[in-house]
Amino acid sequence: MPRRAVSLFFAALILPALALAQATLEGRVTLPKAITAPVVNQRYEIVSKAGVVATNPPLAVVFLAGDFPKSATVPVTRLVQKDLAFVPALLPIRTGTKVEFPNLDEQFHNIFSYSPAKRFDLGRYRPDEKPVPSQTFDVAGLVTLRCDIHEHMRGAILVLDTPHFVMTDAAGNFRLTGLPPGRYTLKAWLDSKTTRERVVELRDGATLRVDFPVSP
Ligand SMILES: [Cu+2]
Secondary structure (H helix, E strand, O other): OOHHHHHHHHHHHHHHHHHHOOEEEEEEEOOOOOOOOOOOOOOOEEEEEOOEEEEEOOOOEEEEEOOOOOOOOOOEEEOEEEOOEEEOOEEEEEOOEEEEOOEOOOOOEOEEEOOOOOOEEOOOEOOOOOOOOEEEEOOOEEEEEEEOOOOOOEEEEEEEOOOOEEEOOOOOEEEEEEEOOEEEEEEEEEEOOEEEEEEEEEOOOOEEEOOEOOOO
């Protein structure tokens, strides 16, 4: 057997065993009621009301806070502009991630942010712009995105100091797998002013159920 095939064979044997030794968290975040009717043909959008940035309909980002080893490589992900909207409207990432902003529309876009966690202005660029305009996000926090050409466009990047995060579904359900055992704080981000938290004790191979009710 070629060497590569041999190592793949052993990886296939070992990886499920490692996965079994890790912990899983699942539960449900009680989400607030939608404040306005969602935009047609869009799963959800970013709204800003009285200085509070949230998704509509509401979704939460659940993440495990803790001291985790740095990623050996720079994670790269994408946040596209399509049909004059940011897709996804809310992108959770780990600190140090490089985000590419490809333009999939026929027209120019000009993305910018005034957020303290990351200020930038990509300038006007076309659909076929190469290299794809990008930014690296090194500071944790919420970065709100706007377009200088299309006033209605709203997007957000939630930069987190952890590799363990997930967005809930529309009902608030979440599931995080492959977690290291230990004592951590599990947080649920609901909007720019609301983050709930619970201390969790994760054990090898165990699944822990954690719900975030309306009032902690
Ligand atoms: Cu635009």
